Amino acid sequence: MTLHLVRHGHPAVDPAVPARRWRLDHSRVDEVRALRTSGRVPAAAVWCTSPEMKALETSRALMSGPVAVVDDLREHDRDAGWLDDFDGTVARAFEAPDAAAVPGWEPLRACAERIGAAYERLRGEHPTAPLVLVGHATAWTLLVAHLSSLPVDGSLLPRWRAWRMPDVVALDA
Numbered sequence: 001m002t003l004h005l006v007r008h009g010h011p012a013v014d015p016a017v018p019a020r021r022w023r024l025d026h027s028r029v030d031e032v033r034a035l036r037t038s039g040r041v042p043a044a045a046v047w048c049t050s051p052e053m054k055a056l057e058t059s060r061a062l063m064s065g066p067v068a069v070v071d072d073l074r075e076h077d078r079d080a081g082w083l084d085d086f087d088g089t090v091a092r093a094f095e096a097p098d099a100a101a102v103p104g105w106e107p108l109r110a111c112a113e114r115i116g117a118a119y120e121r122l123r124g125e126h127p128t129a130p131l132v133l134v135g136h137a138t139a140w141t142l143l144v145a146h147l148s149s150l151p152v153d154g155s156l157l158p159r160w161r162a163w164r165m166p167d168v169v170a171l172d173a
Contacts, residue, residue: 001123003147003173004041004132005140008050008058009166015082020075024057032061032166040168045130048122050074050139058166059134067134072118075136077106087161090138095154108142109152115139116146123173131173137163147173 009032011022024032035041047067049059051074059067076093080102083089093101097108122131133140141160145152 001128001173002042002130003119003171004045004130005143005169005171006035006041006058006062006132006134007137007140007163007165007167008052008054008134009061011054011165018081019078020052023053024061029057029061032058035166035168036062040170041132042130045132046122046126047132047134048073049133050135052136055134055136062134063132070118070122072114072121073133073135073139076108076111076138076142078104080104090160091154091157094152094157094160097152108138111139112142112146112152115143119143119146140169144169144171147171 008024010025010028011019012025013022041062043063043065047059047063047065048070049055049067051069051071056069081104083102089101093105093108097112100107119133137160140163141156142152144159145156150156
């Protein structure tokens with residue numbers, strides 16, 4: 001069975017709005033549409049998405065059929081508002097996964113457990129079907145760690161930084 005992890009397209013960044021509410025940057029939606037025609041994402045699969053707008057809109061641009069919204073596929077909860085040193089804060093989250101990197105952030109280990117459990121539930125419901133999950137870089141980095149039995153720590157940071165927007169990674173799972 002193949003698992004396809006899709007990272008959403010470029011969002012329209014608004015520092016006044018929480019990132020979980022950002023929409024796709026419609027001036028760059030052609031990048032998502034190009035992924036649809038690339039052959040890298042199967043239409044004949046079970047499709048699930050994070051509830052965040054940028055993921056929902058990416059799903060809609062990629063798939064005209066049904067896509068299930070799965071709350072536990074949401075990104076690492078980051079309710080601290082705009083941070084000028086976002087990358088540095090994410091690095092601290094990976095270095096100390098049992099603590100909130102800043103007040104309002106979900107501990108990374110809690111996110112890893114949530115994402116891993118969501119995947120296991122979906123795999124149990126669809127044991128043989130190809131699965132496409134549309135979501136976010138941190139969530140997918142943590143899911144790949146779960147599937148590969150890698151520790152949740154700073155060694156994952158280069159994997160997080162490697163994700164592009166939009167992006168897709170196919171795994172045998």
